[in-house]
Amino acid sequence: MHSQDDMQEIYPVLSEAEMIVLASPVYYHSFTGQLQCAINRIYALDKPANLKKAALILSSGSDQVYDGMIYEYQNSFLDYLKLEDMGIYTAFDKQNKSEEKLTELKQFGKSLKNIAEKNEEE
Numbered sequence: 102m103h104s105q106d107d108m109q110e111i112y113p114v115l116s117e118a119e120m121i122v123l124a125s126p127v128y129y130h131s132f133t134g135q136l137q138c139a140i141n142r143i144y145a146l147d148k149p150a151n152l153k154k155a156a157l158i159l160s161s162g163s164d165q166v167y168d169g170m171i172y173e174y175q176n177s178f179l180d181y182l183k184l185e186d187m188g189i190y191t192a193f194d195k196q197n198k199s200e201e202k203l204t205e206l207k208q209f210g211k212s213l214k215n216i217a218e219k220n221e222e223e
């Protein structure tokens with residue numbers, strides 16, 4: 102029996118997706134519990150059939166919190182699922198309210214979208 106919760110909406114999207122972007126504020130040196138729960142439940146799909154690429158966006162108070170998360174992202178998430186790393190973006194402290202950072206992130210988002218659309222055309 103599986104849980105009838107919001108994950109049932111995510112599974113079909115995850116099964117189709119070629120790219121996943123994990124985005125999270127840093128809570129106690131890690132992903133939020135909500136995102137971690139969703140990641141844990143990928144277990145039910147083992148390896149999402151079409152997933153090939155991933156990107157990571159983190160927001161935090163301090164800039165000293167990323168090492169463990171990036172290690173885990175690269176060595177378990179990307180490595181286990183055999184995904185190509187499309188980039189890691191971080192914003193800490195005042196960067197969270199900075200126009201410059203926002204522009205940078207929007208540009209990053211656009212570049213990911215362009216890659217995704219290019220893949221669709223192929």
Ligand SMILES: Cc1cc2nc3c(=O)[nH]c(=O)nc-3n(C[C@H](O)[C@H](O)[C@H](O)COP(=O)(O)O)c2cc1C
Pocket residue numbers: 126127128129130131160161162163164166194197198
């Ligand atoms: C429950 C909770 C735990 C947090 N834990 C950390 C932490 O361990 N390290 C850190 O740098 N920031 C931590 N933060 C700060 C958030 O990452 C930060 O508020 C978030 O990135 C949004 O930035 P803003 O508050 O400037 O909008 C925490 C915030 C909350 C609410």
